[in-house]
Amino acid sequence: MSALDAAAPHGRESRHAGWLELFFDLVFVAFAAQLSHELHGDPGLRDFAVFFALFFPPWWMWINLTVSANLFEDDGARRRLLMLFAMLCLAAMAAAVPEADTTRGAVYALGYAGTRLVLLGLWWPATRFPAPNRVPRWRPLSYCLLSGLLWAASAAVPPPWQYAVWAVLIAAEMVLLLTARGRGVPGRLDTGHLVERVGLFVIIVLGESVLGLVTSMDDAWTARAAVVAVLGFALLAALWWSYFDFGSTTAELMLGSAGAARAYLLARDVAGFLHYFVTAAILCMAAGLATAVEESGHAHLAEGAVWALAGGLALYHAAHAVIALRFGRSPSSVAVWAVPGIAIPVLVAVASDALAPWLAVLLLTAEAIVHLLYARTLSARRRKAAAA
Structure with missing residues (x-):
């Protein structure tokens, strides 16, 4: 979903997210707030490692449940109760985040185990579908039930061995998914619905970013803090604009035009x-x-804070570069925007000791705006070439 791979919508009508899905997403607002808060201040390497480790299981469960809702369009009481229970489990995981790497690891593990059982409940009816859409029973039994039981058992494992068990269990889930290659998926994905759902998750994390700017002003009610907050909002606005004008549109086009197996x-x-x-x-x-914003009056940002900010922007562009390559873009066309998109934030991070907080944010915001303008220019050229 690269912001620089602009395309027009393919025009295929698609269903939209239901009220249950939107309600379900609310628990991730809390999750996003908890995770982001853990990186406030001056995080170290351990803090970043814990952040990425704790974020993957809920993200992975969200995408699994989203695909289930995509394939099984059902609004019955059974599905509603399952999804509400999944919300409760994920809320428990969110509450455990601040100490999940120490005293609350058992709650985090049990919460994730509960979501695997929800996934089993959603997929089990597909084992009774008529061929060729029938799902082999061993797949939900291994991918959902066995995984859930092992996650529940990991609650009794003391740290740090508990985290090694989690890593092995997540890796096993990845292996099962990668080896399946879409076999046993009952029907074609509704690509428009899937792109919309992922876009809504992006909106959630962008919303957490805006909320962070607003609440941080409570601790720094100054003109400098206001300047940094405005620049930060401009940065987020540029990311939103490029993602939803170009990235999600490209994804829907690429997924919608692919065959069923390739689309999966x-x-x-x-x-x-x-x-x-x-x-x-x-x-x-x-x-x-x-x-x-909070440190706007300091001579420069703390090292951990600048790597969270600038490193985050570099990672954002790097992820989009890999997405563009996955969609079949040539390495040379991707490198034109990906290399500066990654290099500039890294240079800002390296030189942060010589940059005031407002200047560091200004440089990153300028990069995001130039990135957006380049995407718009490229899109206009492609439309002109297509019209000719």
Whole structure:
């Protein structure tokens, strides 16, 4: 979903997110706030490692449940109760985030185990579908039930071995998914619905970034803080503009025009794996921007804060570059915008000791705006060439 791979919508009508899905997303507002808060101030390498580790399981469950809702369009009481229970489990995981790497690890593990059982409940009816859409029973039993039981058992494992168990279980889920290659998926994905759902998650993390800017002003009610907050908002606005004008449109076109098997693989890689890095990058930026507002009166940002902010922007562009390559763009066309998009934030981070907080945010905002303008120029040229 590269912001620089502009395309026009393919015009295919698609269903939209239902009220239950939108209600379900609310728990991720709390999750995003908890995770982003853990990177406020001056995070170290351990803090970043814990952040990325704790973010993946809920993200992975969200994308699994989203695909389930996409394939099984059902608004019955059974599905509603399952999804509400999943919300409760994810809320428990969110509450455990501040100490999930120490005293609350058991709650985090049990919450995730509960979501695997929800996934089993959603997929089990598909084991009774008529061929060729029938799902083999061993797949939900291994991918959902066995995984859930092992996650529940991990609650009794003391740290740090508990985290090694989690890593092994997540890796096993990845292996099961990658080896399946779409076999046993009952029907074609509704690509428009999937792109919309992923876009809504991006809106959630962008919203957390805006909320962080607003609440951080409580601790720094000064003109400098206001300047940094305005620059930070401009940065987020540029990311929103480029993502939804070009990135999500390109994704819907590429997924919608692909065959069923290729559409599944593209959706798995782009929506499932690569958007983890897109959304994680925005949450890092949210924490860095909030800290920049709070420390606007300092000579420069703390090292951890600037890497959360600038490193987050570099990761955001890097993830989009890989997405563009996955969609078949040539390396040379991607490098034109990806190299400066990654290099400039890294240079800002390296030189941050010589940059006031407002200047560091200004440089990153300028990069995001130039990125957007380049995308618009490229899009206009393509439309002109197509019309000719």
